[in-house]
Amino acid sequence: MARHLSIVLSLLVTAALLLPDTASAGNGFGKHRGKQACSTHARLLRHACLADRMDDFLVHVADCVYVSSAEDERDCKSDAREERAEKGEECADVFDARLELCDLLGEERFDVEFDPADFVDPDDIGDTVAPNPYWPLTEGHTHVILGEGEVTVVTATDEVRDVGGLPCRVIRDLAFEEEEDGGEVEYSAVEVTQDWYAQHINGDTIYCGENTYEIEDGLVDNTDGSFANGTDRARAGFLVRAFPVIGSGDRQEMATDEAEDYVRYENLMTSPSAAEGGDVPAFPCNGNCLQTFEVNPHDPGEAEHKYYRPGDGFVLAAKLADGVPTGEREEVSCIGDSIDVLNDAACGIGDPEALFDALCAWAPEALCLD
Numbered sequence: 001m002a003r004h005l006s007i008v009l010s011l012l013v014t015a016a017l018l019l020p021d022t023a024s025a026g027n028g029f030g031k032h033r034g035k036q037a038c039s040t041h042a043r044l045l046r047h048a049c050l051a052d053r054m055d056d057f058l059v060h061v062a063d064c065v066y067v068s069s070a071e072d073e074r075d076c077k078s079d080a081r082e083e084r085a086e087k088g089e090e091c092a093d094v095f096d097a098r099l100e101l102c103d104l105l106g107e108e109r110f111d112v113e114f115d116p117a118d119f120v121d122p123d124d125i126g127d128t129v130a131p132n133p134y135w136p137l138t139e140g141h142t143h144v145i146l147g148e149g150e151v152t153v154v155t156a157t158d159e160v161r162d163v164g165g166l167p168c169r170v171i172r173d174l175a176f177e178e179e180e181d182g183g184e185v186e187y188s189a190v191e192v193t194q195d196w197y198a199q200h201i202n203g204d205t206i207y208c209g210e211n212t213y214e215i216e217d218g219l220v221d222n223t224d225g226s227f228a229n230g231t232d233r234a235r236a237g238f239l240v241r242a243f244p245v246i247g248s249g250d251r252q253e254m255a256t257d258e259a260e261d262y263v264r265y266e267n268l269m270t271s272p273s274a275a276e277g278g279d280v281p282a283f284p285c286n287g288n289c290l291q292t293f294e295v296n297p298h299d300p301g302e303a304e305h306k307y308y309r310p311g312d313g314f315v316l317a318a319k320l321a322d323g324v325p326t327g328e329r330e331e332v333s334c335i336g337d338s339i340d341v342l343n344d345a346a347c348g349i350g351d352p353e354a355l356f357d358a359l360c361a362w363a364p365e366a367l368c369l370d
Contacts, residue, residue, distance in 0.1 A: 037109040042098035045257065049091035057084040093300035101262055101297060104249040114166060114206065114229075114236060119198050122160045122169040134240045134290055134308035135205040137169045137197055140338045143313070144347045147330040150190065151178050151349060153359060155339050157366045161196055163208035164230025168196035172363050178350055185350035187358035189215040196228075203242025207253050209234065227255035234259070240308065244268070244290060252294070260297050267291040272307055275325040276318035280307075282333055282346060283315040339367060 057080055064076035120129045126138030142155040152175040159170040173195055176187040192215060196208035209228035213220045229236035234255035240263070241250070249264040271285040272278055279285055290308040303323070307316040312335055319328040334347040339359075342352045349355055360368040 035107050038102035038105065038107045039099060041256075042095055042102060045098065046091055046095040048257070049094065050088070053084060053087040053091060056087065057081075090300075094297055097295070097297035097300045098260075101251075101260075101295075104262070104264060105251065110235060110251055110254055112235060112237075114200075116165045116167065118201050119167055119206075120201055122167055122199065125169075125199055129199070130203070132199060132203050132205045132240065132242045133310040133313075134242070134244075135197070135313050136311075137171075137199055137205065138337070139169075141313075141335075142337070142339050142341050143332050143335045144342065144349065145330050146333045146348055148328065149177055149179070150330075151176055151187070151355070152330070153339070153342065153355070155367070159366065161208075163196045163198075163228055164236065166198045166206065166208050166229060166236060168198045168206075168208040170366075171195040171197060172366055174359060174362055174367075176355070176358055180350065185354055187351075187355050188218070189358065189362050191215065192362050197239060198236075205239045205242075206236050207239040208236045209253075210259075225259050227253060227259040237261075238263075240290075240292070241265070244292075262295055262297075264293040264295075265290070266293050266305075270307075272305070272316055272318060273325065275327075276305060276316075277327065277329050280315050280331045282331075283309050283312055283335070285309055285315070289315065 060080035060083065061077060064073050064080060068076045122137060123139065125131050126136070126141075131138050137156055139156055139158050142153065145152040145154065152173065154171060154173045157170045157172055161168050161170050171194070173191075173193040174189065175191040176189055179186050179188070191212065193210055193212040195210045198206045198208055200206055209231075210226060211223075211228075212225050213223045215221060227234040232255070235251075235253075237252040237254055238250035239252050244265040246265050246268060249262060252261045252263055253259040268290055269288055270291045271287050271289060272280070285307055288310065290310070292306045292308070293303060294306055295303045301322050303320040305318045305320060305325075306314060307318075309315045312332075315332045317330045319326045334341055334344050336344065339356075341347065342349055342355060356367075
């Protein structure tokens with residue numbers, strides 16, 4: 001046990017040594033403003049991951065010697081060692097994924113400062129201000145996404161929220177399992193999210209943050225991924241550019257170890273491949289969609305090709321494993337200018353009335369019908 005504690009202390013000391021001497025660096029971080037800020041960030045987080053790995057291991061072993069029976073102690077400790085090894089591999093994989101991101105974005109700090117004066121009034125979008133063609137923030141804009149056994153409703157509410165000084169449209173994004181029981185269709189919430197997006201005067205859609213919670217058996221299981229621009233060092237990112245440049249990329253969000261999705265722009269005029277299932281029947285690209293590659297470093301090897309149809313926005317997410325299409329996809333079945341579009345047969349919803357009731361139950365202030 002003492003050896004394990006010494007390893008933890010060694011890791012912490014090593015991490016501390018990577019930081020610049022405040023006496024010589026002036027502001028304490030000056031050394032990393034240029035060439036190595038991104039990779040240094042990745043290295044420090046690898047040390048944090050390894051320290052967390054050891055913390056989990058020690059807690060597990062502590063339970064083995066106190067909570068477990070004497071007969072089970074050996075197996076308990078074996079499980080603890082196995083989990084420690086798996087977590088070590090995970091730390092290494094996430095570190096490599098973060099370094100790949102540094103290769104794409106460069107080593108400079110992610111210290112983007114957004115000026116609120118450079119953002120449009122969300123209520124003007126779709127009226128006097130043209131929406132981003134790939135992510136319309138027009139009030140009422142609603143689309144339905146169908147996946148395997150799931151239906152997701154995404155709708156732009158009339159609410160505007162100040163998030164770290166930015167005027168952000170509140171988007172409700174609710175995912176449900178759709179199941180038939182005794183001839184009746186039931187909808188069980190699996191994820192309930194408030195997304196906050198702002199539109200820059202140049203048309204870019206900025207991701208201000210989100211408040212999300214995953215649901216298990218009708219109860220909130222976790223709030224992983226939640227962040228807000230300007231809170232606890234979290235930063236807004238670029239969800240999708242209005243005029244993307246092929247080969248370039250952006251952080252879509254930045255809340256260290258919580259929300260780190262990024263995007264790489266791959267093609268301005270294309271369609272989903274045959275391996276990805278081809279075009280979306282309701283909204284075919286016909287060679288005219290923006291294709292992106294979107295990744296979360298916390299899920300090494302997993303990614304998505306997303307397709308955005310100009311004027312309609314997002315239409316398809318095709319899952320990738322190590323760069324190869326898995327065949328799993330989520331596609332938009334219908335788009336409308338209000339939540340009432342759910343009544344459209346094209347949406348493919350088994351029981352619109354039951355879905356409306358489920359939406360109202362989880363977002364009563366925004367989605368209950370009058």
